[in-house]
Amino acid sequence: MGKGKGLAITALALGILGLFTAGGLGIGSLLGLILAGTVLIRGARFEGRDIAWAAVAANVFALVTVLPVAAAVWTARGMAIPLWEAEDDSLPEPAQLHEGAFVSPESVPPPPPPPPAAPVRIGGAIPEPRKTRHVNPVYPQVAIQARVQGTVVLECTIGTDGKVGRVDKLRGPALLTEAAIEAVKQWEYTPTLVGGVPAPVIMTVTVNFTLR
Numbered sequence: 001m002g003k004g005k006g007l008a009i010t011a012l013a014l015g016i017l018g019l020f021t022a023g024g025l026g027i028g029s030l031l032g033l034i035l036a037g038t039v040l041i042r043g044a045r046f047e048g049r050d051i052a053w054a055a056v057a058a059n060v061f062a063l064v065t066v067l068p069v070a071a072a073v074w075t076a077r078g079m080a081i082p083l084w085e086a087e088d089d090s091l092p093e094p095a096q097l098h099e100g101a102f103v104s105p106e107s108v109p110p111p112p113p114p115p116p117a118a119p120v121r122i123g124g125a126i127p128e129p130r131k132t133r134h135v136n137p138v139y140p141q142v143a144i145q146a147r148v149q150g151t152v153v154l155e156c157t158i159g160t161d162g163k164v165g166r167v168d169k170l171r172g173p174a175l176l177t178e179a180a181i182e183a184v185k186q187w188e189y190t191p192t193l194v195g196g197v198p199a200p201v202i203m204t205v206t207v208n209f210t211l212r
Contacts, residue, residue, distance in 0.1 A: 119157050119200040122192075128203060129158060129189035137183035137207055143175040144211065152180035152207045160198035162189045170204065180207035 122128050143149075152172030157165045167181045184205055191198040 117194075117197075117199050119202045120192075120194060122201050122203040126192065126194065126201065129162065129192045129201065131187060131189050132162065133186070133188035135183050135186040137176075137179045137209070139209060140175055140179050143173070143179075143209070146175065147211060148173050148175045149209045149211045150176065152176050152209070153204060154180060154184055154207065155202060155204050156184055157200055157202050158189050158192065159200050160191055162191045164188070165200075172207075173209075176207075176209045180209075183207060 120126055150173045153170040154167050154172075155170055156167045159165050164185050164187050167184050169177050169181070172180065184207065187205075192201045193199070
């Protein structure tokens, strides 16, 4: 067998193999075309020109199959989802509780706190709470210079902890009001029980200012 015929047969074999392997990823079919082209270029010096032409056709068809195979591989690669991305991070749907199903105490939310009770006014069956902390008012200097003295009457709300909350003026000298309110806000009382439960109360207090 001549040298050219052997190259042509080799080129044809690469072309046929490439038809089933997408051109041997292109490399095998390119090599086949080179071998077949060598036989055709040398012309009469090499035998097997007919086989070389068949090898050219086979390798060309093999190379044509590279494009759809490559496109299919690329598409499959884009559709593939890595395992670490495929995991579902969404929370599972809560299980439906059937009638008679056991519910763990930890799974039951605590009941909402009861709304605060409305303050009740001191008097009748509700006795006045005992004062546990007293703060004397600071006599305003402007009232001393103006020789103003008298009694400031205030209405205050005492919380369930015995501390004074809101304070409103009922009557009294204007120059003495702020000093009286500041002092009363620091007073503390024993909690008032209504039905055995601490409750906020409203009571009236007086603050006396006397010049010496």
